[in-house]
Amino acid sequence: MTNGNLLDKAYNPHDVEKRWYKFWEDENLFAAKEESGQRSYSIVIPPPNVTGVLHMGHALNNVLQDILCRYRRLRGDNVLWMPGTDHAGIATQNVVEKKLSKEGTDRHRLGREKFIEEVWTWREKYGSAIIHQLKRLGASCDWNRERFTMDEGLSKAVRKVFVQLYNEGLIYQGSYIINWCHRCHTALADLEVEHEEVEGNLYHIRYPFPSGEGGITVATTRPETMLGDTAVAVNPEDERYAALKEISVVLPLMNRLIPIIRDRYVDLSFGTGALKVTPAHDPNDFEIGKRHNLPAVKVIGDDGKMTEEAGKFKGLDRSECRKALTEELKNAGLLEKVIPHRHNVGHCYRCRTMVEPNLSKQWFVSVKPLAEKAAEAVRNGKTRIIPDMWNKTYFDWIDNIRDWCISRQIWWGHQIPAWTCEACGKLIVSMETPETCPGCGAKQLIQESDVLDTWFSSALWPFSTMGWPEDTALLRTFYPTSVLVTGFDILFFWVARMMMMGIHFMGDVPFEDVYVHALVRDEEGKKMSKSTGNVIDPLSVIEKYGTDAFRFTLAAFAAQGRDVRMSEKRVEGYRHFVNKLWNAARFALMNLPEAGPHPEKQTDIISLPDRWILSRLCKVTDAVAQGLDAYRFNDAAAAVYQFVWHEFCDWYLEAVKPALYGKQGAQKQAASVRVLERVLRDTLILLHPFMPFITEEIWHKLPGTKGSVMKAVFPSDAPDAATVLSDADAESEMGLLISVITGIRNIRGEMNISPSLELDAVVQSGDEAVRKTLSEHRDIVTNLARIASLSVQVPGEKPKAAATAVADAVTIFIPLEGIIDFDREIERLEKEILKTANELTASSKKLSNEDFLSKAPADVVAKVREKQELFIEKRQKLQSNLDRIKGIELK
């Protein structure tokens, strides 16, 4: 009769996870259809670095995407989740260079071509590590479509975009101040510089007048740059310098005459009001220099050492130079003072080295025209950013955007498709490698050695991965993508740039929604970092607690706009939930016929708990759908958690046991078997997006199911969904039983009565419907409250020496002749009365307030009135019970 498919006593995730992941891949269940009659749903993965190993941020990011993808599949969508990695130019080059250095060589000795080969070899070996790790999370990406930003197709897209933007005048080359990292030996975009406050000094240096008498004192945090000064600037409104007759000063140590200029940029209130101008080493000075036609003298070289122009300081490292130079100034009596000064200094986001603003010839994208459209698309709702507080951040940045430096002086990346003719100097930008110079026909063409910023190729990700620039079926089916799921840390780096490129090249936004999730922090709210030593490795968590528990934890804590604080303890809690589900299934399987439930029969009598749980299932299904549709993962997770544990397990399974055991006849048993199976089956579907492994495992054990749970239909869309109906009567009747049972349990608990002691209970109610419900479901109450008998009465004579409780319109009596502890019962009732009285004062206060009565909406007033009456009645009953107990005790 019962099912032979019994489960182990505890859930063991390890082999289950491996088995089902392989099954899904073998069955091709993650595959998107290029064309289908279904609704399309697509997500492109934020490509992790090839050098990356999975951290908590990836885990959260990908689990949320997987939840969405699995959910949409259950809703019947044709889902594409496009996976891949990016080539992480600087980071990868650094890693491989480190490896070479260990081997006693370096990239220059290898040469460019050999070095690139080395990187590819490295990638073959280690580059897929993170992909395997994503699989451990259960990620249901369409792996057959995995992409890499350096793939041929994607590289072609990069070249096409570069050439087109160049031809449109949106890419230009020029000498500007850029951020230079001496360690990575490359230019960086403004975004790639991280500002950090450091303790520095403000050096006050006097620049004498040519006459030798007097001078102007300037203040600087980087004294070594003075060697490249080409002017001193003061504000034209500055009265201190208004009467100044001198037109130049002598640059100390260099003995060069430099002009005194007047520029509104200079801040009157800072330092001495005089600014040294170094156009080659400061972005503002560069601008001032342009305005005043000043020469730019580069004194710090790309290698971090002082150049020829630095005179006798040539060849010194910049920090050595600072030391030597300030020493000399001091000796010359020109260093007036040095005061400590906190200020922000830029650091390379890849290697933390201090970056140097440096004049350099680079390639730039003129982003303003692109950015305007990207801003507009969010303003007019074409793309929604969720939660919307990020809109402001997005606009702040994109509305104030500056040109994007896209060239990098490294080798690993997309080499810029530009060539210079050695003969005539002509610049050729072209998709294909040119054979001859179109200008002079010469064959000596030299390709630009710089490569493009990695983000330049990532910006094309939503369409380059789908085959662009070809017109592919994939693009037609899945572009624009449905949602981008990402952390806010790359909102500018990546999201904004994808918006710009998508709109420009596809004529449409790259995604309808952008869901910005939080950062994962440690349990104290600190950012996880290797140096702090507070990182939790997601894989070790999975190893210890199972993927499903881990995933559910992430979902449950992924509230919008809030960081996720991760600790193993929390995962442990949700492992208990996984196990709870497991055991509920185990129980079900013990009670379901092997062949599955019989089909519905007219003669089946569906019981109150059956109707109730179906109604609850209906509600929780809605809640999960609403939660996921609105990216409220925590709401969805909480709803299903509450349902499974506290409704299905705590109440339904307990209430339905007698029927399942056949104690109420074959008809009720058949109905309950059917409902039990149905509810468990739907629950598995609801939980599947969160906990794919255990749900698949149970699904396969459950009689009556076939194939993968991934092919199931989300309950509310299922063809037989009509049988799961919201049922207000069932909910209120069951609610009554629950409060009566809880009342009895409360008495037992508070009175410290052993559960083994068989009690009788009497309930009295003036409401006939209430009495009817209680009588009809007497067995449920006796079972769940563990009492021997339940007598349902109209209010009348009250049992003597009884403990009492009031539940809704019911007074509960537990006769405790001989064992009642009067003091304890009096204390209990007084506590209850106090609670009720407190509620009562709150509502009385409102009802005695004229303003409330006249101004509050009628339904609110009615509600308070109703509540008031209920509390009055409850208090009366409690009070009379208390009086009786006191009377009995006195005797």
Place this chain on the structure above:
RNA sequence: GGGCGGAUAGCUCAGCCGGGAGAGCAUCGGCCUUACAAGCCGAGGGUCACAGGUUCGAUCCCUGUUCCGCCUACCA
């Protein structure tokens, strides 16, 4: 400098359109009730950061303050 977010039970956090303060964990008491001790039953615990304001009514809306966290910025 500009901006954003947070402050709710011992801890971590929910709380949507203003109308009875919730969950999980932890704590305390009682249970080996044959799906689950990774469990079951029950209980205690909060001036919703502070000060004003709007409102009949504020955890929620407005203003200010304090304390955290983050983002951004070309004051040398």
